[in-house]
Amino acid sequence: MYRVVLKATSLAHEIVKKVVEDGDVVVDATLGNGNDSLFLSSLTPNGKVYSFEVQKSAVDKFNNIIDEKGIKNIKVIYDGHENMDLYIDKKVKTIMFNLGYLPGSDKTVTTKSNTTLEAVQKGLKLLLPGGVMTIAVYIGHEEGQREAEELLKLISELDSKQFSIMNINFINRNNAPFLIVIEKNDSFREDI
Numbered sequence: 001m002y003r004v005v006l007k008a009t010s011l012a013h014e015i016v017k018k019v020v021e022d023g024d025v026v027v028d029a030t031l032g033n034g035n036d037s038l039f040l041s042s043l044t045p046n047g048k049v050y051s052f053e054v055q056k057s058a059v060d061k062f063n064n065i066i067d068e069k070g071i072k073n074i075k076v077i078y079d080g081h082e083n084m085d086l087y088i089d090k091k092v093k094t095i096m097f098n099l100g101y102l103p104g105s106d107k108t109v110t111t112k113s114n115t116t117l118e119a120v121q122k123g124l125k126l127l128l129p130g131g132v133m134t135i136a137v138y139i140g141h142e143e144g145q146r147e148a149e150e151l152l153k154l155i156s157e158l159d160s161k162q163f164s165i166m167n168i169n170f171i172n173r174n175n176a177p178f179l180i181v182i183e184k185n186d187s188f189r190e191d192i
Contacts, residue, residue: 008179009098011168012134013039015181016094019132023047024093027126029081029119034062036096041074049074050088052081081119084126091128099147100138100177113147117154124163127184135180148178155180 013036020026020043028037031053040049051074053059059078066074077087081097099116123133139148155165162185169178 008136008168008177009035011179012036012096012098012136012181015132015134016040016096017043019130020044020047020093025050025088025090027084027088027092027095027123028052029084029095029097029123030099031058031062031076032098033058034065036098037062037074037076038071040094040096041071044093045073047073050084050092051076052079052084053077054080080115082115082122084119085122088126091131092123092126093128093131095123095127095131095133097133097135099136113150116147117150120151120154124158124182124184127182129184130186131184133180133182135182136177137180138177139175151180155182158182161185 016039020040022044024044024047026040026044026047026049028040028049028051031037031051034051037049037051051062053062053076056078059076063076066076075087079087097116097119120133120135127133135151137148137151139145152167155163158165164183164185166181167178168181170176
């Protein structure tokens, strides 16, 4: 049975599928278990996926997975997403964030608002016109609440001539994850 109302991560995938083409450079800003990285890799087998993760165990586990599968287009980076500009020297078509904590691991290790805000700002500069950033936001824990509030404040101040932004959330579920989608408008050109 097909579900029309999707969870935040599934909806992010549906949106990204409409944007990414083979050969594109894309970013998984929060590797975790690697689901978004594998998804992005499948969309752009001749492109490049940059995947960021701060937990060494997750990096090692995912490197084993891509080695076993023979996947060559994913570069796993053991560093925070706030440093993406140190590793990526090309414009990118999409950046996916899946905030919160790594499922099945220490729930006290979460994304943090200060590094997430820095990563989003740097990511928006890396994004190609017509490119999309998706941010799945989890608010079911204290840091998630703070992160969501600060993130919503940041994006609400972005210039609407440069970015089109949607906030998609469940109305009838408490503390449900929600999805932010930011598109860099095609007409916007940076003089940087």
